[in-house]
Amino acid sequence: MGFSHDQAVRALRSTNNSLERAVDWIFSHIDDLDAEAAMDLSEGRSAAESVSESLPAAGPRVKDGNGRYELFAFISHMGTSTMCGHYVCHIKKEGRWVIYNDQKVCASEKPPKDLGYIYFYQRVHS
Known part of the structure; x- marks a missing residue:
């Protein structure tokens, strides 16, 4: 859909990994995301560093086992x-x-x- 990896990760984390809500979240925050990416580039930081700083810690890890x-x-x-x-x-x-x-x-x-x-x-x- 044209979203960067960092935008997708941030949206999923912000919406508790709900794919449908994440897409809506990106569209409603696109101006903020573009501005942050531009600022990060001017400061020499990667988009991944910026996203990881602003996100809460990842949720609990769950073992899913081998899937068939x-x-x-x-x-x-x-x-x-x-x-x-x-x-x-x-x-x-x-x-x-x-x-x-x-x-x-x-x-x-x-x-x-x-x-x-x-x-x-x-x-x-x-």
Whole structure:
């Protein structure tokens, strides 16, 4: 979206790691962030140093363990080029792959998993 790493970190920390609220936070503080970055550059400090000074200490560390993830959906393109054709969605429902192509919904016998543009995974709880 065009945000710097430092802006994203600051926004996430300011919103308790809520992605949706962090984006809103950046847009509502963009002038402040730009001014701080310009001041830091003129003072010879990196943006990371400035952000780390103004943020509270990180919250508690939680061990998440080893994660296992399963592909449950992906978006692929049908057509001769990205300028021609359209995108479809393949979703795994009740153990079977289904293709959503506009109003048509059909079983997808051999979903083109290697041709996806965006892949969606969910954590498998053991």
